[in-house]
Amino acid sequence: DIQLTQSPSTLSASVGDRIIITCRASQSITTSLAWSQHKPGKVPKVLIYKASNLESGVPSRFSGSGSGTEFTLTISSLQPDDFATYYCHQYNGYPLTFGGGTKVEIK
Amino acid sequence: EVQLVESGGGFVQPGGSLRLSCAASGFPFSIYNMDWVRGAPGKGLAWVSSISFGSDKTFYADSVRDRFTISRDNSKNTLYLQMNSLRADDTALYYCVKRGSGPRGFDSWGQGTLVTVSS
Numbered sequence: 001d002i003q004l005t006q007s008p009s010t011l012s013a014s015v016g017d018r019i020i021i022t023c024r025a026s027q028s029i030t031t032s033l034a035w036s037q038h039k040p041g042k043v044p045k046v047l048i049y050k051a052s053n054l055e056s057g058v059p060s061r062f063s064g065s066g067s068g069t070e071f072t073l074t075i076s077s078l079q080p081d082d083f084a085t086y087y088c089h090q091y092n093g094y095p096l097t098f099g100g101g102t103k104v105e106i107k
Numbered sequence: 108e109v110q111l112v113e114s115g116g117g118f119v120q121p122g123g124s125l126r127l128s129c130a131a132s133g134f135p136f137s138i139y140n141m142d143w144v145r146g147a148p149g150k151g152l153a154w155v156s157s158i159s160f161g162s163d164k165t166f167y168a169d170s171v172r173d174r175f176t177i178s179r180d181n182s183k184n185t186l187y188l189q190m191n192s193l194r195a196d197d198t199a200l201y202y203c204v205k206r207g208s209g210p211r212g213f214d215s216w217g218q219g220t221l222v223t224v225s226s
Contacts, residue, residue, distance in 0.1 A: 034212040046213060087152055094157070095169070
């Protein structure tokens with residue numbers, strides 16, 4: 001199975017900060033990686049697909065990069081609505097797997 | 108607008124069964140692969156099962172294989188998950204998830220239905 005290691009698990013930041021979340025795969029997944037945003041009681045939202053492609057309607061402050069085994073999600077200027085938990089997931093092969101999540105908290 | 112509405116969750120004793128449903132709307136359901144993903148309290152997310160658009164291919168996580176069965180009825184725009192021999196570690200919020208086309212993974216999620224397995 002392909003393991004995804006996300007870091008950090010928790011991140012404290014302020015509005016306006018630039019933050020970077022990392023996702024490392026245990027073997028190459030080319031660019032078959034997506035990022036999603038999760039808030040309690042809300043429908044999860046997919047932000048990025050194929051490592052670096054912004055889903056329709058997602059603000060441009062979100063960006064993704066990487067290929068192979070190293071991936072990042074960057075939020076260029078954190079907004080109040082961005083405090084949430086973020087997950088990477090790979091769809092290169094079965095079983096599909098998720099990273100452990102990164103909770104972005106208000107500093 | 109894509110809408111995925113799960114139902115069928117609830118409280119069940121170990122060894123019991125539940126059938127989850129997911130009513131899909133806002134897109135041509137019959138041409139998209141679909142999945143179930145679960146999130147246990149404090150344990151992150153885990154993929155459970157996938158089904159191809161024509162039901163000819165199904166995939167399962169090792170932890171649920173031989174206990175859970177995924178199916179769909181394209182005439183009713185509905186996805187199902189039959190869960191048998193439930194265990195305490197199946198307790199989770201179960202999400203219905205739509206696959207994107209082409210190089211996308213999941214592209215839309217439902218809000219989830221809670222399954223609690225306890226004696």
